[in-house]
Amino acid sequence: MNFNSKMKDIKNYEAGKPIELVVREFGIEPKDIIKLASNENPNGCSKKVQDGVSKIISKMALYPDDSMIALKSALSKRFDVGVSNVIIGSGSDQVIEFLIHAKANSESKILMNSITFAMYEIYAKHVGAEILRTSSQEHDLDEFYKIYKEEKPSIIFLCTPNNPTGDAIEATKLFEFLKKIDSDTLVVVDGAYMEYALVKDSSKEVKPKDLVEEFDNVIYLGTFSKAYGLGGMRVGYGVADAKIIKELYKLRPPFNITTLSLEAATIALGDEEFVNKSVVNNFNEMKRYEEFAKEQKIDIINSYTNFVTLCLNPNQISSVIADLLLKKGMIVRDLSSYGMNAIRVTVGTQEQNSRFFELASEIL
Template sequence: MLKVPQYVDKITPYVPGKPIEELERELGISGSVKLASNENPLGPSPLAIDEIAKHTGTLHRYPDGGAYALRSALAKVHGVDIEEVIVGQGSNELIDIAIRAFQTPGDETIMGSPSFVVYYISSAKSGGLPVQVPLTKDYRLDLKGMADKITSKTKIICIANPNNPTGTIVTKDELGQFFAGLPDNILVIMDEAYYEYAADSASYPDSMDYFRDGKDILILRTFSKAYGLAGLRIGYGIANKTITGAMNKIREPFNTSTLAQMAAIAALKDVQHVRRAVEINARGMAWLHKELKALGIDFVPSHTNFIYMDLKKNAMEIYNRLLKLGMIIRPMGLADTTTIRVTIGLPPENEEFIRTLKEVL
């Protein structure tokens, strides 16, 4: 019988948020609300939708395997060389490519815990040694603790800023101190999937400063969140040519579709749409904070489009009861956890979440 490698056998697969269609099919209900996957409830820019329609007649052709037009647009926006830009199926794929490119079996990849689970999976599945560092008491990445874990085997450090699932950030000063003491030959993956929601914070660092200083940094951003293109799976990275060159050597050909590339180019142009999405999110966040305080529920102040909260009750039980009422949220951690993560929706969706939460509590 075929034997699965031990390092693969130990991996717990990534479990995505439950699709609305699946829930409604199972329970025979309609009108469900999904606040589980940190999607933009406003949807994509009308410019992106129009661009998709323009290119449906070319679907019998392979996409541009190098995504030249999209990379050119991104290079112009960020003031970098086109060879310093790489695109992928969301930032997820680029995390995986980077870890496979620079981590060999037995090497260590350092990450926070809890943080984005893909770091652990990508490191473990290639025979690496994921090193998880607990968050601080205020649910933020412990950069000092992560630096203390560096050994001769350390090849990669993953920093989610803002962090998923807690929504917290590391500050300019903290990141500066971290890089000042960082040894050479370690790749820092700055995962900024929620960048647009955090960028206006006075204490949020500009990771491009470290790129310009020549650090071995891979900055990752995505069109899945604030740009509302999650269903097209498109994200990008910025790094020096040594890093992008190595990643391109193992990147799958045609890894992003024509429609995804064209929609992303159009979405980049619609600055007003992204600004509106961020503003709607901020208002929804403030309203939910007020309601959660009234219910006496502990939550972590967030720089993203989701809230991490502690119900002080079995989260899986609450999750399953909410499902029966057509409300999809995200329980966090193991079966006995008490924490959940809830995406900020449009006002009626936020109101429905509070109503159903009150009912099950």
């Protein structure tokens, strides 16, 4: 059977191994497995969310409110933008898919950082677009602009803070860059980890309202999978000029978010105490990773997220280290597929992190 020729060069996205798979492969008891590979909130989700969702379990038999007005109104209020400026996706990666299909085709070029979220490239290949990458590991906006001037891409992806490295762009420098981009080039500012960045360093905070008011060619992406602890609910969103949102709605399938997911995200958005506590705990624990890296004489990228990237020494092969940890029930992310001899580790609870330090120290 023949398939779309554009599919040949697409590699499957490698998600963090699920606990159930490790149980099957290595016979380790679930209680002895710690997953620090997918940047989930180790505190779970808000108790208010759990209580709220449990009250509407009976609504699973009914289709969700396809207008999503409760969640869109809550986001509208949070960011001080209009409801028409918001679109909801099944994770922010679905919004990325909408954007690429709406703007790009086989004659388009799409510019992204050398190391960044893998789904940008995967979705770009769906439409046969040419992929342009910078050479620098962190976002170098001067290099981005140089490539932009030479290649005239249809879409530019800026991930801040960046996944999987954790670095972030100064907001003032970002806005200076955006002002130099022509209005027919779509710029995507992916802020999946922005709730963390704005607490660690306010100069990194990018506000969706500022983007909407100043640029009609920029979209901000956010998610409930990280700080809000709703990775399993799959809810993301985009905030942009109403004209962009209107085009994206042409690609949105009906009922793309479940009833329970909409309820969970709406409640989660209102529980700021839970999010703030999670973020503060995250950076307190991150200090322990910085000390660990110093003790092990390995480099650590300064992170504005809920994960750390540990850059290993030449005699420490990341794929081997990750596999040895996995066999001991510790799931982390090997970054060799990104061309890095590094592992990415989600900052877990105090107990989880202590266990990582214990196992990693033995292996390293």
